[in-house]
Amino acid sequence: MQNTRLNNLLDVVGARLGGWLRNPWRRLSLMVISLLFGIFLGTAISTTAGQAADWDIIAAGILVIFTESASWICYSISRRRGTRSLVIDMLNALKIGLTYSLFVEAFKLGS
Numbered sequence: 001m002q003n004t005r006l007n008n009l010l011d012v013v014g015a016r017l018g019g020w021l022r023n024p025w026r027r028l029s030l031m032v033i034s035l036l037f038g039i040f041l042g043t044a045i046s047t048t049a050g051q052a053a054d055w056d057i058i059a060a061g062i063l064v065i066f067t068e069s070a071s072w073i074c075y076s077i078s079r080r081r082g083t084r085s086l087v088i089d090m091l092n093a094l095k096i097g098l099t100y101s102l103f104v105e106a107f108k109l110g111s
Contacts, residue, residue: 021086034090038097046105063098070095 021027049059074092077084084092 027086027089030086030090031093034093035097038094038099039101040097041094042098042101043105046102063102067095067099 021030045059045063049055070091074084074088074095077088
C-alpha cells in the first residue's frame with residue numbers, strides 16, 4: 001500500500017489501540033462487558049420472540065446457528081495457533097452469556 005497520511009494515521013491508531021488493549025485489566029473488562037451483553041441479548045431475543053409467537057422457531061434456529069458457528073470459530077482457531085485474539089475471546093464470552101441467559105429464561109418459564 002502507498003504510504004499516505006491516512007495510512008500512517010490508521011497504523012498509529014491501530015498500534016495505540018493494540019497497546020491499550022494489551023493491559024490485562026482492560027482485556028478482562030472487555031470480556032465481562034461482552035459476557036453481560038450476551039446475557040442482555042439473550043433476554044431481549046427471547047422476550048421479543050415470545051411476544052410474537054410467529055418468530056419462535058426462526059429465532060431459535062438463528063441462535064443455534066450463531067452458537068455453533070461461534071464455537072467452531074473459537075475452538076478451531078485456538079487449536080491451530082495455540083493462542084486466541086481478543087476478538088475471538090469476546091465472541092466466545094458473548095456466546096456463553098447468550099446461552100446462560102437462555103437457560104435462565106427457561107428456568108423462569110418452568111417455575
